[in-house]
Amino acid sequence: MAYWLIKSEPNSWSWDDQVRVGTEPWTGVRNHQAAKYMNAMTRGDRIFFYHSVQQKSIVGVVEVARTAYPDPTDDSHRFVCVDVKAVSAVQQPVSLSAIKSNPKLEHMPLLRQSRLSVCPVTEEEWDEILHMAHGLAPQTSSGRPA
Structure with missing residues (x-):
């Protein structure tokens, strides 16, 4: 399993939107x-x-629910999309300033290529961020992310 980070402007597509629909391209x-x-x-x-x-x-x-396929919003037919499925909120959001202040995370592409909307995360970085977030939030009784 690999780890990644994707960015979204909350006024365009928020975590709440993702949870509401579950799986989305x-x-x-x-x-x-x-x-x-x-x-x-x-x-x-x-x-x-x-x-x-x-x-x-x-x-x-x-998590990735469907691997890369042609992005239906791309008229040039050069770009792809993946389907992502909501898993869980984090217990506590991890701010960019907290990430920047953690020496274990100083090499993250999020910091080195700040305008990149999709970037890899190492297993060590993943574990450190989950630690900073106090883990994942508990699931609801319906099994949906909290």
Whole structure:
């Protein structure tokens, strides 16, 4: 299993939106490096869901439900999307400032390539961020993410 991070502006697509629909195509990525990462994703890979712009924090975890396929919103037919499924909110959001202040995370692409909307996360980085988040939130009685 590999680990990733995807960014979304909460006023366009928020964690609450993702939880509400469950599984959704991750469309609209128009950066070749980000598309390369999406092509590398495999079913079951885990992904941090990051709110960009105002909140700038990791708020949840999704997983790849369907691997890369042509992005239906791309008229050029050059880019792909993946389907992501909500897994769980994190117990406590992890802010960008907290990530920046943690020396164990200083090499994350999130910090080095800040404009990239999809980026890899190492297993060590994943574990450290989950530790900072105090783990994943408990599931609801319906089995849906909290």
